[in-house]
Amino acid sequence: MRSRTQDPPRVELRPEALQWLRRRGVDQVTIRAELRNGCCGGSALLPVAREGAPDARSTAQFSEVEAGGVRVHLQEELSAAPLVIDVDRLWRLGRLRVDPADASDPSPHSTTS
Numbered sequence: 001m002r003s004r005t006q007d008p009p010r011v012e013l014r015p016e017a018l019q020w021l022r023r024r025g026v027d028q029v030t031i032r033a034e035l036r037n038g039c040c041g042g043s044a045l046l047p048v049a050r051e052g053a054p055d056a057r058s059t060a061q062f063s064e065v066e067a068g069g070v071r072v073h074l075q076e077e078l079s080a081a082p083l084v085i086d087v088d089r090l091w092r093l094g095r096l097r098v099d100p101a102d103a104s105d106p107s108p109h110s111t112t113s
Contacts, residue, residue: 010082013068017087020094026051031098032075047078049085049096
């Protein structure tokens with residue numbers, strides 16, 4: 001676990017994500033780095049949010065922060081940049097999404113389709 005003398009990582013939980021978690025009875029979220037492959041052979045570690053606490057068999061180190069009354073377990077390698085947890089929805093389905101804090105809040109000049 002992270003030392004309490006360091007600044008805690010900044011994690012924001014968007015209201016829609018908080019409502020979605022509460023409807024599902026979830027009070028813990030794990031954000032970990034997972035390897036994703038690109039279309040041209042490259043790969044990158046990207047933050048992925050999962051419901052619940054980290055797997056007890058995991059060798060990764062996690063810090064804990066509170067966001068909107070939800071305990072967030074954040075993998076140490078991801079704790080430097082502020083993150084935003086949101087939910088992607090398709091009809092009644094949904095899944096958690098993690099974005100860098102500045103990328104999840106589009107500027108008024110950006111366009112969306």
